[in-house]
Amino acid sequence: MHRIIFLALFFLNGCATSALWQKNSDVLYITGFYFNKESNQLFVAADNTGFIFPIDAEFGEALLLTREVEFLPYFLDFKIDVRNRVQGSVRLTLKERNPTDELRAKVQSLGFATKKPNGSLSLTRMIKGERYIIEGDLPLEKLDKWYNVRVERPDSFVEVTKKVVATPLAITVDTVVVVPAILFLAIFSASN
Known part of the structure; x- marks a missing residue:
């Protein structure tokens, strides 16, 4: 005893x-996004804050595909520094367990790979960008369901x-x- x-x-x-x-963190709610194909920039809206991420074209196409096909998004290890630079990983996992050959070929051409042990197709990208205050309306793809992202923030002095x-x-x-x-x-x- x-x-x-x-x-x-x-x-x-x-x-x-x-x-x-323990690290300080905030929870942000992602309400929409917009991918600019010409500049390969991803604009993300969260509450009254916006983020701009330069991304590769394949990841942008995968994000646009989410309008037609259902994916499970995961937001991992997001951090923001005192200069409003943010970074973290985004993983998209195809929700369909038995996709058609056409869908499988499409997502694999965008960089999706089979993950063990469940055999799901997923794509992970590390993204880095900056946070801005949103003023006015952006041509965002509004999300039906908001996604929460925990963002680690620096300690103040x-x-x-x-x-x-x-x-x-x-x-x-x-x-x-x-x-x-x-x-x-x-x-x-x-x-x-």
Whole structure:
């Protein structure tokens, strides 16, 4: 029993300090997109914010194909820096498990590949771009369903300062509370 308590106290000791250093993130809701074929730029609307990503033509064609064929989109590891530059990965997975030969050939010509173990066809691209404020209307393809994307954002100077100041306090509190508790339990278990 006392070993379980020791483990719990050690676990709690690390939680207070590590919780301070978790990354800040926001959730953005993608409401629409537009692919400009001439410039190979992807415009993405999220709430009142817009993003512009230079992308390759095949990925742009795959995005346009989403108007006709159903794909499952995944947004992975998106981060934004203090200069409003954003980067992350987008994965499109064909929802159809048994596509026709024509559809299979079409998506494979765009770079889709079979992924193991389920054999689905998917395409992943790392994209980098910039965030802008949207003013006016853009000719966006409005999405029927909004997609949420978690975007890791940098800490402000004040947030970093709070963490630097709070971390020694957390370590001190952990030491003042946990070490005497462990010693008390050690003495208590030795006397039994």
